[in-house]
Amino acid sequence: MSSTENQQAVRRSDATRAAILAAARERFAADGYERATIRAIARDAKIDPSMVMRYYDSKAGLFAAAVAIDPHLPDLPVEPREAIGRTLVSHFLTLWEEHEELTALMRVGATDPAAADRMQSVLREQLIPLARRVGPEPEQAPMRAALCAAAVLGLALTRYVLRFPASVALGHEEIVDWLGPTVQRYLTAPTP
Amino acid sequence: MSSTENQQAVRRSDATRAAILAAARERFAADGYERATIRAIARDAKIDPSMVMRYYDSKAGLFAAAVAIDPHLPDLPVEPREAIGRTLVSHFLTLWEEHEELTALMRVGATDPAAADRMQSVLREQLIPLARRVGPEPEQAPMRAALCAAAVLGLALTRYVLRFPASVALGHEEIVDWLGPTVQRYLTAPTP
DNA sequence: ACGTGTTGTCAACATGCGTTGGCAAACGTA
DNA sequence: TACGTTTGCCAACGCATGTTGACAACACGT
Numbered sequence: 001m002s003s004t005e006n007q008q009a010v011r012r013s014d015a016t017r018a019a020i021l022a023a024a025r026e027r028f029a030a031d032g033y034e035r036a037t038i039r040a041i042a043r044d045a046k047i048d049p050s051m052v053m054r055y056y057d058s059k060a061g062l063f064a065a066a067v068a069i070d071p072h073l074p075d076l077p078v079e080p081r082e083a084i085g086r087t088l089v090s091h092f093l094t095l096w097e098e099h100e101e102l103t104a105l106m107r108v109g110a111t112d113p114a115a116a117d118r119m120q121s122v123l124r125e126q127l128i129p130l131a132r133r134v135g136p137e138p139e140q141a142p143m144r145a146a147l148c149a150a151a152v153l154g155l156a157l158t159r160y161v162l163r164f165p166a167s168v169a170l171g172h173e174e175i176v177d178w179l180g181p182t183v184q185r186y187l188t189a190p191t192p
Numbered sequence: 193m194s195s196t197e198n199q200q201a202v203r204r205s206d207a208t209r210a211a212i213l214a215a216a217r218e219r220f221a222a223d224g225y226e227r228a229t230i231r232a233i234a235r236d237a238k239i240d241p242s243m244v245m246r247y248y249d250s251k252a253g254l255f256a257a258a259v260a261i262d263p264h265l266p267d268l269p270v271e272p273r274e275a276i277g278r279t280l281v282s283h284f285l286t287l288w289e290e291h292e293e294l295t296a297l298m299r300v301g302a303t304d305p306a307a308a309d310r311m312q313s314v315l316r317e318q319l320i321p322l323a324r325r326v327g328p329e330p331e332q333a334p335m336r337a338a339l340c341a342a343a344v345l346g347l348a349l350t351r352y353v354l355r356f357p358a359s360v361a362l363g364h365e366e367i368v369d370w371l372g373p374t375v376q377r378y379l380t381a382p383t384p
Numbered sequence: 385a386c387g388t389g390t391t392g393t394c395a396a397c398a399t400g401c402g403t404t405g406g407c408a409a410a411c412g413t414a
Numbered sequence: 415t416a417c418g419t420t421t422g423c424c425a426a427c428g429c430a431t432g433t434t435g436a437c438a439a440c441a442c443g444t
Binding site: 229241242244245 | 400401402403404405410411412
């Protein structure tokens with residue numbers, strides 16, 4: 001222990017740990033799992049590659065630490081019910097622009113089953129319960145949530161991963177205006 | 193030349209070439225670019241890795257040959273105009289289920305800029321012109337096409353790449369029923 | 385000032401990769 | 415049968431990767 005009576009151990013290496021994590025998030029988001037090499041991440045963080053192993057055990061461990069994030073969907077205001085579509089889209093958009101690790105998770109999820117599972121767990125633990133609360137016929141919740149995921153992740157794919165110019169050019173409000181009604185319908189409309 | 197007067201040279205190795213290409217499509221679709229090794233593809237095709245180099249020059253050349261595909265969107269019937277959404281979704285769905293190289297292209301596009309460019313070229317040369325023909329205000333065509341791409345690729349992502357169970361479970365017609373109106377609105381509805 | 389644990393560097397390792405060139409067998413033609 | 419060409423296999427190369435262990439520099443409580 002460094003201090004006299006801290007509950008949480010404050011290590012002198014915390015700055016290094018953070019630098020590694022920041023560089024890792026950047027590289028994983030930009031290059032995906034395989035092309036983001038430990039050596040490159042270490043170079044960005046201005047430390048030796050072996051430090052990565054000391055603090056995160058392995059490349060897989062580093063990735064797990066880099067993409068540990070919780071979207072906190074259950075905290076979303078569900079009222080008024082006819083605005084839930086726009087609320088959800090806007091929330092996701094903000095989330096994505098503040099956390100580049102989401103792009104990393106998506107890039108890697110395209111190839112790595114473990115990362116794909118992590119994305120699915122967000123669907124299972126957050127989107128499906130929400131769909132169950134706001135939509136008709138609770139047994140349709142998984143399907144309705146999957147449709148919403150497709151709508152939102154599709155935009156994230158074209159905008160943040162593939163970077164289609166027309167998708168990048170869209171403004172925050174424009175996206176909410178177009179996708180909001182879509183998500184709203186997926187969640188609350190009767191079966192077509 | 194093997195035969196006496198064939199215009200197209202029919203080589204004895206065509207079977208091998210085809211086997212390599214089939215194995216490559218499968219591996220690229222399943223594992224992405226980096227994890228799909230030439231050695232593994234050669235093992236699947238029951239030939240030596242060096243044959244891949246002989247017939248396709250390099251791994252990049254093999255990938256390019258494996259994902260050479262044309263969606264033929266311009267041939268789509270554009271009438272009646274109010275059915276274009278369902279027509280487009282149904283066409284894409286069939287296309288995707290018949291050509292696993294589309295999944296390969298998507299998996300790789302998540303990491304490789306060249307593959308992402310190929311996907312973008314489909315948007316530019318096929319979807320945008322279509323949007324220009326059926327939608328109001330031609331200068332909005334790129335945006336409307338990008339929204340459609342997001343809707344369709346989002347479904348392909350959750351269904352064929354990430355394999356979310358609820359998305360995989362959807363039937364062809366169910367998808368058309370849900371996504372059809374979305375795409376229809378993206379293409380033809382007035383600006384919200 | 386000393387000794388202990390932490391933080392960081394360095395060099396090396398084993399492995400798997402894409403890729404290459406040489407050589408043997410099979411084939412088609414004369 | 416003899417020849418050149420095509421098809422295939424084999425062994426090896428150079429290289430980049432994740433990972434390891436030994437060792438130096440530093441901080442800090444005594």
